[in-house]
Amino acid sequence: MDRRFIPDLNPRAFGPDTQTGGWASNSAIEAPGLYEPRKARRIDMGGLFPPRDTVMSALPRLSPCRPALVERMARMESCILVVKDREVRLSNGCNKISRFERPSDCQSIPENSPPLLQKTILLRQEAQQRTTSRVTLCEPIEMSNEAPGARDLTAKQRRKQRDLYFQLQLLCRGNSKIDMADHQEAITRLTEENNALKKRVAELEALLDLKKEDDSSRAIVPDSSSVDTLNNAEISRYGRQLIMPEIGMQGQKKIKKSSVLIIGAGGLGSPVSLYLAGAGIGRIGILDFDTVEASNLHRQVIHKESSVGIPKAISAGRAIREFNSLVKVEEHVTAFTTDNALGLVSRYDIIVDATDNVATRYLINDACVLSNKPLVSAAALRMDGQVTVYHHNGGPCYRCLYPSPPPAETVTDCSNGGVLGVVPGIVGCIQALEVIKIAAGTGESMSQKLLLFDGMSPRYTMVKLRPRNKECAVCGDSPSVTGLIDYKSFCGSSYDDKPCTRSILDASLSVSCEDYVAHLKGGEEFVLLDVREPVQYDICSLPQSKNVSLHDMKRDPAIITDMISDKDKKVFCLCRRGNDSQSAVKFMKELGYTNVFNISGGLSSWSKDIDPNFPVY
Amino acid sequence: MRLSIEFSGGLELLFGKKKQHSVEVDKKEIVLRDLLQWIKENLLKERPELFLSQQTVRPGILVLINDCDWELMGGLDYKVEDKDELVFISTLHGG
Numbered sequence: 001m002d003r004r005f006i007p008d009l010n011p012r013a014f015g016p017d018t019q020t021g022g023w024a025s026n027s028a029i030e031a032p033g034l035y036e037p038r039k040a041r042r043i044d045m046g047g048l049f050p051p052r053d054t055v056m057s058a059l060p061r062l063s064p065c066r067p068a069l070v071e072r073m074a075r076m077e078s079c080i081l082v083v084k085d086r087e088v089r090l091s092n093g094c095n096k097i098s099r100f101e102r103p104s105d106c107q108s109i110p111e112n113s114p115p116l117l118q119k120t121i122l123l124r125q126e127a128q129q130r131t132t133s134r135v136t137l138c139e140p141i142e143m144s145n146e147a148p149g150a151r152d153l154t155a156k157q158r159r160k161q162r163d164l165y166f167q168l169q170l171l172c173r174g175n176s177k178i179d180m181a182d183h184q185e186a187i188t189r190l191t192e193e194n195n196a197l198k199k200r201v202a203e204l205e206a207l208l209d210l211k212k213e214d215d216s217s218r219a220i221v222p223d224s225s226s227v228d229t230l231n232n233a234e235i236s237r238y239g240r241q242l243i244m245p246e247i248g249m250q251g252q253k254k255i256k257k258s259s260v261l262i263i264g265a266g267g268l269g270s271p272v273s274l275y276l277a278g279a280g281i282g283r284i285g286i287l288d289f290d291t292v293e294a295s296n297l298h299r300q301v302i303h304k305e306s307s308v309g310i311p312k313a314i315s316a317g318r319a320i321r322e323f324n325s326l327v328k329v330e331e332h333v334t335a336f337t338t339d340n341a342l343g344l345v346s347r348y349d350i351i352v353d354a355t356d357n358v359a360t361r362y363l364i365n366d367a368c369v370l371s372n373k374p375l376v377s378a379a380a381l382r383m384d385g386q387v388t389v390y391h392h393n394g395g396p397c398y399r400c401l402y403p404s405p406p407p408a409e410t411v412t413d414c415s416n417g418g419v420l421g422v423v424p425g426i427v428g429c430i431q432a433l434e435v436i437k438i439a440a441g442t443g444e445s446m447s448q449k450l451l452l453f454d455g456m457s458p459r460y461t462m463v464k465l466r467p468r469n470k471e472c473a474v475c476g477d478s479p480s481v482t483g484l485i486d487y488k489s490f491c492g493s494s495y496d497d498k499p500c501t502r503s504i505l506d507a508s509l510s511v512s513c514e515d516y517v518a519h520l521k522g523g524e525e526f527v528l529l530d531v532r533e534p535v536q537y538d539i540c541s542l543p544q545s546k547n548v549s550l551h552d553m554k555r556d557p558a559i560i561t562d563m564i565s566d567k568d569k570k571v572f573c574l575c576r577r578g579n580d581s582q583s584a585v586k587f588m589k590e591l592g593y594t595n596v597f598n599i600s601g602g603l604s605s606w607s608k609d610i611d612p613n614f615p616v617y
Numbered sequence: 618m619r620l621s622i623e624f625s626g627g628l629e630l631l632f633g634k635k636k637q638h639s640v641e642v643d644k645k646e647i648v649l650r651d652l653l654q655w656i657k658e659n660l661l662k663e664r665p666e667l668f669l670s671q672q673t674v675r676p677g678i679l680v681l682i683n684d685c686d687w688e689l690m691g692g693l694d695y696k697v698e699d700k701d702e703l704v705f706i707s708t709l710h711g712g
């Protein structure tokens with residue numbers, strides 16, 4: 001093996017045992033000069049090597065100038081191609097191999113296992129393969145001496161390998177000048193496929209878990225596991241709270257008997273569900289229609305990185321099961337709507353509002369009042385949090401406090417306003433405490449009280465609220481709302497806090513990112529005005545841009561008129577998603593500017609269409 | 618009279634991003650209805666429609682007088698007293 005081109009090579013960490021053709025651990029090596037002499041390249045390799053002649057005949061053209069290296073690269077069972085700025089990297093993951101799934105690691109399927117389990121395992125294997133190798137370019141094909149465990153691969157997986165292998169050969173024809181644009185598409189597609197598979201696996205696993213529960217409930221159970229008593233496992237698990245006079249045996253039994261529906265498996269739902277499971281709430285329903293995104297993880301601590309792409313309810317349900325197998329979990333991968341609200345609420349004793357939008361809050365409130373269930377509600381934004389209990393002990397409901405919804409433009413959500421992760425954590429924990437107290441029938445509830453948490457000051461203020469309003473539309477003495485209504489039109493907003501793009505400008509005043517780039521090359525003078533708040537501008541911005549926030553220019557138009565004195569000057573307005581920039585264009589038109597344009601879709605389109613390396617936040 | 622007025626839950630953005638305001642109101646007597654106008658004229662920096670609508674606070678703002686819901690204190694007709702602590706809080710919806 002020629003090591004001249006591979007400094008810092010640790011033969012033990014890398015590559016096969018050439019004598020035995022066996023496995024070696026994975027590692028990353030620096031290999032300057034692999035493709036171009038001046039630039040350093042990082043190549044990650046690992047895994048099983050097919051026989052030498054197979055490899056050499058299969059991959060003659062990868063890099064003729066470095067036969068030794070090519071051989072080594074080709075010999076690995078799997079390598080990943082990552083492309084960035086025309087730089088071709090082979091890696092498994094990003095910079096180094098995080099994990100490599102060897103065929104022998106694949107779980108073999110017991111012959112007599114039920115079809116559902118078989119399917120789950122297969123899907124999991126497939127998902128794992130995708131996870132570990134985002135684009136698998138080269139895998140052992142037609143190996144004369146079969147790799148350990150390779151026979152465990154399904155026909156489908158073998159086909160897949162062959163396809164990918166073929167792709168690699170095509171790629172190799174271009175040698176080092178491989179244009180990778182096509183493969184971005186493949187990467188995106190495979191990532192999507194992978195997410196879909198992950199989701200399916202999670203769903204099937206949840207089904208399996210439910211089935212297991214069904215099975216176990218059908219089994220003959222000793223008296224100790226009935227809902228009316230605590231078995232030994234429960235007594236030892238909950239011992240520390242059992243010995244509190246505030247809870248005691250009677251309180252713990254009530255906790256065990258109670259069921260709670262948590263609506264929203266996000267920043268609030270995370271601590272609520274974990275602490276309720278910890279306390280031994282008998283049955284926990286977790287509802288969320290959304291899937292886990294990376295930008296959720298800073299506050300939605302019940303989900304893991306590996307859960308990105310799978311439904312939040314499934315991910316949370318799994319976490320709860322792993323945490324406490326003594327509680328029953330029911331995942332509801334659905335939106336909470338007028339169609340299912342009453343049915344769902346009626347199946348639980350206590351409802352937790354851990355949602356993120358006004359329309360759902362009114363819907364939950366009305367469903368709770370109509371079904372006569374206590375509602376433990378909380379909300380968080382930036383550094384502030386609020387917690388209260390509605391429709392409990394004769395106290396007020398949400399509508400008693402807020403008879404009419406706020407104007408949609410005054411509502412700020414976490415996606416636009418931001419939130420510090422620990423803030424929903426704090427208020428979610430208080431929410432869990434309120435649920436446990438109601439379940440155990442102990443202490444004083446937060447009914448008719450509102451806890452205000454201000455993390456900046458820091459202050460926890462408890463305020464006394466009005467009593468139930470006899471005139472309330474839903475919980476009053478002669479209610480006008482006697483069934484669920486259309487909450488989206490009532491609030492003028494939707495059941496989620498997903499960013500949406502609205503259009504307030506004439507189409508002729510908007511240009512796409514591509515148009516802007518074309519203009520950039522045209523050489524005409526112009527101003528690129530980034531109208532985001534400075535705190536966002538700080539995160540990332542385009543090089544030629546100037547920052548004047550929409551807010552500031554409206555507050556003090558002189559900022560703009562001083563900066564751009566020529567009213568006919570060409571100006572492009574840019575923001576995060578293309579909403580504020582439209583308002584800015586409109587506003588500048590009113591100031592008399594004649595040549596102002598909006599860049600459609602803002603920086604999020606820039607990142608999607610022009611520069612994939614531009615960060616999205 | 619001397620009053621402590623606080624805006625929170627995002628409402629402070631309309632008041633120069635300042636939460637706590639310690640103010641001297643040059644009146645012997647004032648009901649909350651009139652104090653709202655005084656606040657609009659003296660403290661509010663922008664977009665009055667996001668604070669007041671139809672002579673009262675816009676929907677979604679809770680008013681607290683000395684840590685009590687203003688509904689318990691007489692609402693708009695409450696006679697403001699020296700050293701009162703008033704809080705205007707916008708309800709949060711995020712989670």
Ligand SMILES: [Zn+2]
Pocket residue numbers: 396397398399400401468469472473474475476
């Ligand atoms: Zn009510």
